[in-house]
Amino acid sequence: MTGFRWPEGVQAPTVEKEPKEFIAHGDKRIDNYYWLNQRENEKVLNYLKAENTYLETLMSGTKELREKLFLEMKGRIKEKDESLPFKDNGYWYYVRYEEGKQYPVFCRKKESLEAAEEIMLDQNKMAEGFQYYSVGRRVVSDNNELLAFTVDSVGRRIYGLQFKNLVTGAIYPETIINVEGGNIAWAADNKTVFYVKKDLVTLLGFQIWRHELGTDPSKDVMVFEEKDNRFYIGVYRTKSKKYIGIYSHMNQVSTEYRLLEANNPTGDFKIFEPRKENFQYSLEHYQNKFFVLTDWNAPNYRLMETPEAKTGKENWKEVLPHRKDVYISDMVVFNDHLVLAETKDALNQLRVINFTNKKDYYISFPEAVYTSFPNINPDYNTNILRFSYTSMTTPASIYDFNMDTQQRELKKQTEVLGGFKQDEYTSERLWATVRDGVKVPISMVYKKGVKKDGSNPLLLYAYGSYGSSMSPSFNSNIISLLDRGFIYAIAHVRGGQELGRQWYDQGHMFNKKNTFYDFIDCGEFLVKEHYTTKEHLYANGGSAGGLLMGAIVNLRPDLWHGVIADVPFVDVITTMSDASIPLTTGEYKEWGNPAEKAEYEYMKSYSPYDNVEKKAYPNMLVTTGLHDSQVQYFEPAKWVAKLRELKTDKNLLLFKINMEAGHGGASGRFDYLKDKAWQYAFLLALEGKIN
The missing domain is CATH 2.130.10.120 (Prolyl oligopeptidase, N-terminal domain)
Structure with missing residues (x-):
């Protein structure tokens, strides 16, 4: 590796062992690091600070690169900007940002956009101190x-x-x-x-x-x-x-x-x-009835309606039937039109239905890989649908669409500064056949001219839980990697809902391992197709996607040169056994309830923390926030400690703790970029590209 040398002889933080025994269904687990869950304990805080110091020491040679990356990403943001106004109940509402300021200013104008501005809240002033x-x-x-x-x-x-x-x-x-x-x-x-x-x-x-x-x-x-x-x-x-x-x-x-x-x-x-x-069902009130989206005898949902005074299911009448290949995710009701947000073949679609003549059509989009969804539409009395559109090469765009004439008007596209030229990049959709014969979609973006000769560094991202679909969209930060030769790809693994309800059902509870295998097989597919090699393949996921990262480094540590696990949910058994921990009880149907023997055994078979072994692991960067309410900081802290104890390699294991934030990281729009700069610097340093 050329161009960068990591400091040598720096000692990683050590963590004391305090064995705690857990017994369930006749099975005994020993957790040597359970004590790290004491948020106020001075020893715990000192350990977390020591990890941050270790990180800063190991990555001291990337300081200039981090600053450069931060300024690049910040430089693409139009600092003085405002959202597209929308009208509701006689007022135009919008959000604006001032140059150099971290936070938004929430504003409105009465009746006309030419009226005097009323500042409802200035978050910059509120956040002082x-x-x-x-x-x-x-x-x-x-x-x-x-x-x-x-x-x-x-x-x-x-x-x-x-x-x-x-x-x-x-x-x-x-x-x-x-x-x-x-x-x-x-x-x-x-x-x-x-x-x-x-x-x-x-x-x-x-x-x-x-x-x-x-x-x-x-x-x-x-x-x-x-x-x-x-x-x-x-x-x-x-x-x-x-x-x-x-x-x-x-x-x-x-x-x-x-x-x-x-x-x-x-x-x-x-x-x-x-x-x-x-x-499940969701509803929208309209005149003297309700429209109801439901999965009642319809896994991908169907549309029903019922009289306002008779809401019971026995009164529901079908408006649109269920389709096996189309998942309905949302609806927007107008006086003369109904708009459905649908997903087919891992792509969003917008379907417009005319109430009068019952005719319908789909809004067309120019790219093969994109995301589109309804924007803010507070008014019934209009034939204009406002929708958002983006792709991995097209910045976030908002259109006003005439549902009668099918004419669209681009109202606002996020300006990307810093010399960005959209035509210098290209995106594509691939389908990887995984081990059980299923085809998994992969969305990808890279700079034009990239050769598919295996020499490219590639960052593969996925989430794969809760039925949340990872739609391909524009991310100006990624340009800093693309311009340095990276390919960025999203694996739409099972556990999301990109291919309908069955895609989710095949990726949770007793099918959860499909999520991990899909991701691994997508990585191997990209190597086989010469987009990259193992020596240049990187993985990233956060929260439940961080669990995915923990699983894939246990299952196939040799496949990745580096892995970034953001706020990772890695101690599945212990967390799901503790009903006092935020989110636990609401997620029994996602992961399982350890009180049930079969569910306990299946979770234990993949839980990243429980499956750390004495073996070589890839280079890793793990992040957390001390105040994280979704995935408590002590999960990644324990995982890092156990990895340090058992891993047999000399690869990097770095742990970055934000001592002032929670699950979403820093709150300011620029401070967030500093966190991102650390991650990109980690990847680029592993590639020897720090200039």
């Missing part, structure tokens, strides 16, 4: 005078709910603590707000409360409590504004909605259709 600061949901009352908003100043996703008078500019004295950041609904009386309260142990939203503005939050009224801790809950206002809705949702398993007319905030919520196992 904080290491981390995030404004969550922002909702305006029906009379346009009041703003409810949430704030998290730690990064643990525990928000405070506050209120602002948009006429006087005054912030109301009451702050409601320990709430979900994304769930607020105003009633029609302009004084009542519904919100979700969090359990401070599990960090799950578990209750819906009603607050009257100007009153003591201790007098708030609980209107719903979710008794089944496998369900996530939320509250919202329907697009029609007529109803406040409460939903309970177990991912990919079960759904239940409750509705209350918004002009009767002290009334009782009524169940739309009771929950059942393996029965």
Whole structure:
């Protein structure tokens, strides 16, 4: 390897062993590093700081490269910019950024874009004095005078709910603590707000409360409590504004909605259709009926409708049938049109249906690999659909589309500065045949002129869990790798929903290993097709995708020259056995419940932490945040400690801990790029490309 030498003779941090025994179903596990879960323990904090010091020492030779990468990525961002305005209830709403500032300014204008600007919130001023600061949901009352908003100043996703008078500019004295950041609904009386309260142990939203503005939050009224801790809950206002809705949702398993007319905030919520196992639905109120998307006898979903006064399933009538090769993910209702977001062959489609003549068509797109989805469409009374479009070579674009004439107008495309020229890059879609004969799609982007002779470094990314599809989209940061000869690829492995519900079913619970095998086989396919070689193949995934990284380095450590595992979920058995840990109970249907012997044994057979062995591992960079609420910092910390103990190679094992942030990393738009620069520098240093 040329061009860069890693420092030699630097000692990695050592971690004390304190064996803890776990016994389940007659099986004994010893966890020598369980004690690292003591967040306030000085020894733990000192260990994490030592890991950061070790990282900085080992990567000291990349300091100039990191700064260069940071300035490159920052230089592609139009610092003074604003979002495309949208109109709702007489006001145009938009978000703008000021040059040199980290955070957004939330604004609006009355009736006309020529009107005077009203600043609702300036997050830059609000964030002064904080290491981390995030404004969550922002909702305006029906009379346009009041703003409810949430704030998290730690990064643990525990928000405070506050209120602002948009006429006087005054912030109301009451702050409601320990709430979900994304769930607020105003009633029609302009004084009542519904919100979700969090359990401070599990960090799950578990209750819906009603607050009257100007009153003591201790007098708030609980209107719903979710008794089944496998369900996530939320509250919202329907697009029609007529109803406040409460939903309970177990991912990919079960759904239940409750509705209350918004002009009767002290009334009782009524169940739309009771929950059942393996029965999901979502709804949209329209005039005197509801449209319902459901997987009832339809794994890829079908569209139903039901009278407003008769919401029970026995009254549902089919509008569009189920199709085996098309997955329906969303719907947008207008007065004269219905738009469905569908997925076929791992590509998004937008289907427009005319209510009057019943005719339908699909919006056409110019590229072979792309992503498209509905944007913000708050108005029923329009024939204009606003949708987003992007690809791995096309920056995020927003179009207004006339659903009658099928004419489209590009309203805004994210400007990419720094000399970016779209025609210098190309993307393609490949299909890798994996070990059980299934074809797995791979989306790929690289700079034109790249030769498929095996000499290219290639970064392969995947997620593969919860039915979340990784749609191919533009990422200006990746240009820093592409311009240095990298190919960037996304493996659409099973566990997502790119090829419909069956793609998810084949990648979770007792089929979870398909996710890992798919990724490995995609890597081998790319080597076989001469896009790269093992010596230049890199892997990346985060959170549940970090579990994927942990699994593939255990299964095929020889296939990768380097692996980046971001905030990785790696201690599957211990975490899923502890119902007090955030997310655990809500994910039994994703990973399994260790209380069940068969599920315990299957999870143990792949759990990255439990399967670390004495053998050679690839170069690795692991990241976490001390305040992570999704994957607790101690999971990657224990994993790194165990890897240090058992690995037999002399490859790098680096651990980067953000001591001021949580699962999503730094909150500022520029600070985030510094974290990304560390990762890219790690890859480029392994390639010997630090200039």
